[in-house]
């Protein structure tokens with residue numbers, strides 16, 4: 399009887415979330431000549447693109463569409479290999495472990511945390527640490543606060559902005575932001591890098607740039623990317639916040655289809671999350687030395703532009719700083735990174751955070767794609783959180799300290 403009840407509970411809990419049972423991640427090798435045909439296949443089957451390289455693309459394949467996708471690919475001689483055999487066990491592994499932890503709303507720096515746990519941790523910090531202050535940049539569609547933590551050990555310093563988690567399913571982002579906050583607060587005065595960084599700069603950290611989407615990845619759909627905007631007349635929910643900035647709106651790599659993962663929204667900065675972040679970046683711009691927007695996955699360190707393959711005026715200097723960041727990052731655990739402009743290093747994408755901040759005059763604007771390179775993709779095992787955060791912050795600190 400007890401066994402029966404327990405099973406019922408598991409089924410009830412599990413059924414609250416979208417199941418990806420039998421879904422696989424495939425890596426497709428797509429040559430330049432195959433790209434037009436491949437775009438048509440992608441559109442036909444409406445596949446979720448997980449990652450993209452120069453000559454490959456990772457897609458999530460619905461078991462119901464598997465046969466059709468295989469036929470389409472074979473017709474165009476596109477080679478595929480399986481990266482993830484079944485996505486659902488990876489999702490269940492995390493939720494099963496997480497269900498047993500954090501009953502008391504305590505933050506964990508070596509695991510993923512719910513929005514409520516993150517919010518409670520941030521709210522408690524200023525009370526216990528006089529070097530921190532917390533502000534809400536604004537409210538999300540569903541009324542959550544966009545909390546930004548300022549870390550400052552003295553007045554009159556230039557600012558560095560770091561945001562994580564604009565894409566909901568990229569859980570390693572918020573985990574890395576939170577680990578960094580804890581690392582800096584605990585190691586200022588003892589760790590050379592943490593001390594040099596905070597002696598020179600005030601840090602403005604936005605650990606979760608898309609709280610609604612993030613909460614939704616826990617409650618409903620682990621692979622949700624966008625915010626939760628609902629527009630009458632739109633077939634699907636959500637806007638890709640990193641295609642919604644008021645900079646070359648409607649440009650390359652954005653979609654006007656509400657069901658697309660890259661849906662740009664109805665108008666520039668239509669989303670409350672975008673409006674709040676734009677206002678905060680604009681206000682900080684005169685004193686901002688650098689901005690970093692943290693994503694996953696691909697292990698890339700990138701600078702503007704996303705909207706065009708033209709190089710920005712500061713390309714040489716941004717390339718120099720990227721090289722320093724990557725070298726310091728790789729030195730920690732040997733993780734290989736590539737660096738370069740967004741448009742040619744990952745893919746063209748307009749109306750993003752860093753094109754917006756660069757246009758405002760924040761020269762040192764970067765976006766990072768953290769671990770891994772596709773073995774687990776967005777479902778990065780928790781055991782990789784601390785190593786990822788360690789190497790990322792080593793890279794960030796080295797890059798920031800190299801800014802003249």
Ligand SMILES: [Zn+2]
Pocket residue numbers: 564565568693694
């Ligand atoms: Zn992203």
